[in-house]
Structures are given as structure tokens and as C-alpha cells.
Amino acid sequence: MDLQLPPTLRQLRVACSQCNLMELCLPVGLSEEDVARIEELVGTRRKLRRHQALYETRMPFQALYAIRAGSFKTTIVLEDGREQVTGFQMTGELLGLDGISTGQHVVSAIALEDSEVCVIEYARLEALAREIHGLQAQFHKVLSREIVREQSVMMLLGTMRAEERLAAFLLNLAQRFAARGFSGTEFRLRMTREEIGSYLGLKLETVSRTLSHFQEEGLIEVQHKNIRLCDRERLRGLIQAPLSH
Amino acid sequence: MDLQLPPTLRQLRVACSQCNLMELCLPVGLSEEDVARIEELVGTRRKLRRHQALYETRMPFQALYAIRAGSFKTTIVLEDGREQVTGFQMTGELLGLDGISTGQHVVSAIALEDSEVCVIEYARLEALAREIHGLQAQFHKVLSREIVREQSVMMLLGTMRAEERLAAFLLNLAQRFAARGFSGTEFRLRMTREEIGSYLGLKLETVSRTLSHFQEEGLIEVQHKNIRLCDRERLRGLIQAPLSH
DNA sequence: ACGACAGGTTGACCGTCATCAACGAAAACG
DNA sequence: CGTTTTCGTTGATGACGGTCAACCTGTCGT
Numbered sequence: 195m196d197l198q199l200p201p202t203l204r205q206l207r208v209a210c211s212q213c214n215l216m217e218l219c220l221p222v223g224l225s226e227e228d229v230a231r232i233e234e235l236v237g238t239r240r241k242l243r244r245h246q247a248l249y250e251t252r253m254p255f256q257a258l259y260a261i262r263a264g265s266f267k268t269t270i271v272l273e274d275g276r277e278q279v280t281g282f283q284m285t286g287e288l289l290g291l292d293g294i295s296t297g298q299h300v301v302s303a304i305a306l307e308d309s310e311v312c313v314i315e316y317a318r319l320e321a322l323a324r325e326i327h328g329l330q331a332q333f334h335k336v337l338s339r340e341i342v343r344e345q346s347v348m349m350l351l352g353t354m355r356a357e358e359r360l361a362a363f364l365l366n367l368a369q370r371f372a373a374r375g376f377s378g379t380e381f382r383l384r385m386t387r388e389e390i391g392s393y394l395g396l397k398l399e400t401v402s403r404t405l406s407h408f409q410e411e412g413l414i415e416v417q418h419k420n421i422r423l424c425d426r427e428r429l430r431g432l433i434q435a436p437l438s439h
Numbered sequence: 440m441d442l443q444l445p446p447t448l449r450q451l452r453v454a455c456s457q458c459n460l461m462e463l464c465l466p467v468g469l470s471e472e473d474v475a476r477i478e479e480l481v482g483t484r485r486k487l488r489r490h491q492a493l494y495e496t497r498m499p500f501q502a503l504y505a506i507r508a509g510s511f512k513t514t515i516v517l518e519d520g521r522e523q524v525t526g527f528q529m530t531g532e533l534l535g536l537d538g539i540s541t542g543q544h545v546v547s548a549i550a551l552e553d554s555e556v557c558v559i560e561y562a563r564l565e566a567l568a569r570e571i572h573g574l575q576a577q578f579h580k581v582l583s584r585e586i587v588r589e590q591s592v593m594m595l596l597g598t599m600r601a602e603e604r605l606a607a608f609l610l611n612l613a614q615r616f617a618a619r620g621f622s623g624t625e626f627r628l629r630m631t632r633e634e635i636g637s638y639l640g641l642k643l644e645t646v647s648r649t650l651s652h653f654q655e656e657g658l659i660e661v662q663h664k665n666i667r668l669c670d671r672e673r674l675r676g677l678i679q680a681p682l683s684h
Numbered sequence: 685a686c687g688a689c690a691g692g693t694t695g696a697c698c699g700t701c702a703t704c705a706a707c708g709a710a711a712a713c714g
Numbered sequence: 715c716g717t718t719t720t721c722g723t724t725g726a727t728g729a730c731g732g733t734c735a736a737c738c739t740g741t742c743g744t
Contacts, residue, residue, distance in 0.1 A: 210685055212670065229637035270594055274679050292590065301590065307595045320576065324569045331565065337582040344589035345537065349515055351596035352640035354463045356731065382557035386691065395597035397732055418692080418740075434519050601701070632722065642702055646722055663710075663722080 209233045218373065219260050220287025220314075220336065224328045232322060232329055236260075236312040248289060248303040248311060255293025257315050261285050264309020265384045268301040269392075279393040281343070282306070282385060284370055288336055290316075306384040351395045354433070358367075359394040360404045361432040364414065368423055379426075383419040447663075454478045463618065464505050465530025465559070465581065469573045478573055481505075481557040493534060493548040494557060500538025502560050507529050509554020510629045512631060513537075513546040523640040526588070527630060528550070529615055533581055535561075551629040596640045599678070605637040605649045606677040609659065613668055624671070628664040 210221050212232050221229045239262065242248055248259060248266065260363075264281045280301055283289055289311065300412040323330040350359050372378030383390070387405075388398040408414045413429050415422040423429065455466050455478050466474050484507065487493055493504060493511065511528045525546055528534055534556065536546040568575040595604050617623030628635070632650075633643040641649075653659045658674050660667040668674065 252459055269592055272594065272598070272679070276598045278597045280590045280593055289584055292587050294579050294586050300587050320572075320579070321625055324572065324575060325450070327565075327569065330569060334565070334582070337579070337586070338536055341582070341585050341589065342540050342545050344586065344593060345515055345525045348589065348596060351593060352523045352637070353517070353521045368561050387693095388691080392597070398692080399694085400731060401731085403731090406693070417523065426613050445713095631720085643722080644703085644724085645701060647721095651723075 210236065213262070215260075215262065220288065220329070220332055222332055224332070225328070228326050228328050231326060235297040235318055235322060237312045237315055237318075239310055240313055240319055241421065242305040242308070243308045243328050244307050244309075246305050248305065248437060249293075249299045250302040251299055253299045255290065255297050255299050255316070257305070257313050258288055258290040258319065259311040261287055261289065262312055265306045266303050266309065266384065267306055267385060267389055267393075268303050270301045277392065279385075279389050281347075282367075282389075282393065286373060288340075291337060291340055305388075335419045347393075356394075356396055356400050356404050357407070358433050359396065360390075360408070361413075361429045363394060364421065364423065365429055365433075367421075367425070368426070378423075380420070380422045383421060455481065458507070460505075460507065460531040465533065465574070465577055467572070467577055469577070473571050473573050474658055476571060480559050480563055480567060482560055482563075483558045484555055485558055486555045487550040487553065488676040489550055489552050491550050493550065494544045495537075495547040496544055498544045500535065500542050500544050500561070502535065502558050503564065504548070504556040504558060506532055506534065507555045510551045511548050511554065511632060512551055512634055512638075513548050515546045522637065523633050524630075526592075527612075527634075527638065530619060536585055538581060592638075601639075601641055601645050601649050601653070603678050605635075605646065605653070606643065606658075606674045607667065608635065608639055609666065610671065610674055610678075612666075613671070623668075625665070625667045628666060 210219070211218060211226070211229050213219070216222070216229070220235075221232060224232065234425055240248070240259075242264070243264070249255075251271065261283055265285070266289060267279050268281045268283065268289070269277050269279050271277045283303075289297065289303050293393060319333065321327075323333055354362065366380065367383075368378040371381045385393075386398070387401045390396075391398045391401045394401070398428050404417045405414070408429075409416050411428075413423075413432075415424060455461060455464070456471070456474050458464070461467070461474070465480075466477060485493070485504075487509070494500075504530055504607075508530060511534060512524050512545065513526045513528065513534070514522050514524050516522045516535065528548075534548050539561070559581065564574075564578065568578055595607055599607065602620070610630075612626065613623040616626045630638075631643075632646045636643045636646045639646070650659070650661045653674075654661050656673075658668075658670050658677075660669060
């Protein structure tokens with residue numbers, strides 16, 4: 195599969211207004227008129243193969259990326275080599291927000307499968323946000339939403355037990371798949387057990403064991419990377435009432 | 440101590456340009472001219488007693504708050520009552536960023552001591568940010584910095600052991616005190632062991648034990664809430680090389 | 685299509701930190 | 715100013731999840 199598309203195809207820009215991700219991406223809530231104006235934001239698009247880095251720690255920050263197709267993980271590494279997955283991103287979500295702070299990327303973004311992103315040059319985004327109130331508002335919401343998301347991960351890592359973490363993780367994935375028009379009860383994990391564990395502060399063996407355990411309990415069905423949620427309610431119950439504390 | 444100041448004193452607005460926190464707060468990097476313009480941002484100030492809430496979960500979001508004096512913790516609670524401290528904030532830092540996303544506050548902000556904040560009406564901030572490029576840039580950096588901070592907490596909670604967490608916590612506090620012109624080697628904790636533990640994903644007993652252990656090792660001196668860092672280098676070393684893994 | 689390797693599962697054992705408990709000290713309250 | 719409550723320390727014990735290891739399966743690359 196060749197990533198170098200012929201020039202004609204390459205120029206063929208899929209306008210935001212034509213994109214089926216509009217409700218999930220930056221243009222949310224903008225008027226038709228404003229959407230037309232922000233289309234100039236997306237200069238180019240970029241394709242990535244599985245395992246390829248969109249950007250890496252310490253690289254200079256210049257652009258944000260909206261995921262058009264595929265999915266990513268973001269990771270941060272300690273000096274001693276320990277690595278942590280800080281998030282999994284799906285279509286419509288924005289990558290690169292961490293770079294704004296210092297002008298250098300803090301995390302690395304790695305494609306979990308062959309993927310494509312829209313490149314949003316940050317300087318242009320700032321300029322347009324000064325002109326289009328709706329864009330500014332939406333961008334701030336995206337930033338704030340990321341703050342909130344990370345807070346709930348902190349909650350998960352700080353207070354939850356392994357079962358609860360996995361349950362919360364699966365339900366979160368399900369909800370995001372559903373928001374994208376896919377099944378919220380049956381889906382395929384794009385990441386390995388080790389990546390899940392890294393995100394949840396668990397070892398891969400614990401992830402594997404806990405998934406098996408969920409299956410024995412009839413909560414889910416697991417077959418490799420294919421997941422099927424059989425009993426959402428009980429899964430949800432797991433989070434709220436860990437062990438009748 | 441009366442919180443109701445006489446009207447004259449109440450009106451007496453300490454302008455941003457006169458505030459000694461300028462280098463830590465929103466005006467960072469702005470021209471004198473621009474600073475003059477953003478002074479209209481701070482409509483009022485608000486004093487809080489120890490343990491008083493600046494805002495709480497689910498309260499409608501309307502303003503951000505810049506800490507003028509004192510310090511805060513932000514906490515999030517799960518339905519089952521479990522609580523987690525998501526951050527400790529000091530002078531010059533901004534509170535309320537979590538509310539932008541949904542228009543409701545997600546966390547609660549509680550004063551750790553008698554404190555004072557500048558109220559920054561969010562609508563005004565957005566309007567001014569559209570006019571003053573430097574303010575927009577700075578605000579985005581603040582949002583992004585919070586994202587990055589939370590990522591390093593995720594790293595801490597996900598991969599570090601109790602000793603490492605405490606060491607990282609103390610060094611971070613020290614650095615922030617130093618940035619504010621206070622001693623970076625001797626300071627007073629504003630929070631309880633339980634709050635520290637909640638933030639670090641540990642129980643208060645573990646926090647207490649680990650601090651005692653650090654003291655035995657000659658790394659720090661602890662007396663109640665007073666901390667003195669005796670050997671920053673070895674403390675730092677603890678984080679990078681946990682147990683020669 | 686085949687082989688090599690990454691990814692996943694399961695078991696046995698062990699370490700870190702949580703839990704329960706008792707005590708002591710400081711600080712907040714009237 | 716004394717009393718009560720909150721906060722902190724330390725000890726004993728145990729559980730949860732980490733570690734090490736063996737084995738299996740699917741997938742990727744050639």
C-alpha cells in the first residue's frame with residue numbers, strides 16, 4: 195500500500211464541511227458560514243502507518259492534528275526509560291495540545307493502526323480563533339475537556355482497583371465507539387494488553403487475568419482483541435461499588 | 440477576622456500592573472500597554488476562609504480565579520463517595536479551567552488556608568483574548584500547561600512507587616515555593632497527610648511512614664507540617680532509579 | 685505459505701502498600 | 715483555658731497486584 199498518493203489526489207482536500215466527523219471535531223457548533231472560513235485551517239493531511247510516530251517528545255510544536263481516520267496512543271517516558279500511555283485517541287479527537295505550553299511536544303503520538311490526520315497549523319488556528327468567536331469557544335472547550343479527561347484518569351489511577359479500572363476503560367471505549375456510529379457493545383481493541391495496562395497503571399498480566407475473569411462472570415466476551423459487552427449494567431456497577439466499601 | 444471589608448477598601452483594586460504575582464499569573468509576557476488593558480478583567484476579588492469552597496462540583500461556571508494569596512486543593516468525588524485530590528494550587532495559578540468544557544465545574548476548589556482570589560469573568564476573558572494576541576497566547580499556554588501537569592501526575596500514579604511519588608511531590612512543591620521567592624529547602628505544608636495521600640494515590644499511613652523513612656535516611660527533616668529538604672540530589676535520584684530496575 | 689516473533693494466557697510466589705488498631709500531640713472550638 | 719476533635723505516628727497483618735516463568739496462538743514479514 196503506497197502512502198505517496200499521486201499529486202492530484204493529494205491536493206484533493208476534503209473540506210471540513212464535507213467531513214463526517216464534523217460533530218466530533220473542531221467545527222462543532224459553528225455556523226455553515228464559519229465552517230467555510232475555517233476550512234483554510236487544514237493545510238495538509240498526513241497519513242501514518244501503524245506504529246509510526248506523528249510527533250515525538252521534544253520535537254518542536256507547530257501544529258495540532260485532528261484524527262481523520264485510525265487511532266493513536268500518546269506516551270510519555272521517564273528518564274529511566276519507564277513509559278506510560280497517557281491516552282488513546284480516536285477519530286475527531288485533537289492531538290498535540292501538550293505542545294502549546296512550551297513549544298515542544300511533551301508526549302509522543304503513535305499510530306495504533308494505519309491512520310490519517312488533518313494538520314492544523316497552530317499559528318493559523320490562533321489567528322482564526324481571534325476572528326471567529328465560535329471557533330475560539332470550541333477550542334477552549336476542547337482544551338478544557340482534555341483537562342477533565344485527565345482528571346478522571348487521575349481518579350482511576352489514584353483510587354480504583356484493577357477490576358474497576360478495566361471496567362471503566364471498557365465502558366469509556368464503548369461510549370466513544372457509539373458516539374462515532376459504531377457498535378457500543380461489540381468492538382475491536384486497537385491496542386495491546388501491555389498498552390492498556392500502561393494506561394491503567396497495571397501490568398499486562400493483570401489486564402489479561404481481569405479480562406478473563408470478566409468473561410467467566412459473564413460480563414463480557416473476549417476473543418483476542420474482540421470485545422463484546424454482555425452486561426453493561428453490572429460492569430457499571432463494578433465501578434461504583436467495588437467491594438461494598 | 441471580618442471578611443467584609445469597608446467599601447473603600449473593597450473598591451481599592453490592586454491593579455495587575457502593581458501585583459507582585461505578575462510573572463506567575465496571566466499577564467506573563469504582556470507589554471505594559473496590554474497589561475493596562477487586561478486590568479479591567481478582574482472585576483472583583485474574593486476572600487475565603489480556610490476550608491471554604493471557592494466553587495463546587497456541578498456549580499455553573501462563569502469565571503476563572505487567579506490566586507492572589509493563600510492556596511487551594513481541587514478535588515473530585517466518585518458517586519460512591521470516594522474522593523481524590525487532583526491538584527494543589529498556589530499564588531499566581533489559575534483555578535476553574537475544568538468548568539470551560541461543560542459550563543459546570545467538575546472539581547471542587549477548597550481553600551487550604553485563608554486565601555484571596557481575583558475573579559476573572561470568563562466571557563470578558565474570551566472577548567479580550569480575541570483582541571490581545573499576547574493574552575490569548577498566554578491563556579492557551581496556561582491551559583496546555585495544566586494538561587501537561589496532569590500528564591506527569593498520571594505518570595506518577597501509573598508507574599511510581601510510594602517513595603518516588605513522595606520525592607517527586609516534595610521536589611515539585613520546593614520548586615514552586617522557590618519560583619515565588621520563598622525558600623525551596625524549607626517550607627510548611629498547607630495540606631494534611633491524608634490530602635497528600637489522596638493526591639498521590641496513597642493512604643495517609645503510607646505518606647507518614649515514607650516521610651519518617653526519608654528522615655531516617657537524612658533526606659529531609661519533618662516536624663509536623665514543616666519540611667526541610669536536606670539532600671535534594673538524593674531525593675531526585677530516588678525518582679530516576681527506584682530500585683535499580 | 686511458512687517461519688519467526690510479538691502478543692496473550694495462566695500459574696506459583698512474593699513484595700508493596702492497604703487495613704485495622706492504638707496511642708500521642710497539636711490545633712480548633714466554645 | 716481547658717476540652718474536644720482533628721491530625722499524625724507507629725506496629726501487626728494481610729490482600730492485591732507485580733514478578734517470573736512456561737506455554738500457546740495469531741500475525742507479520744519475506
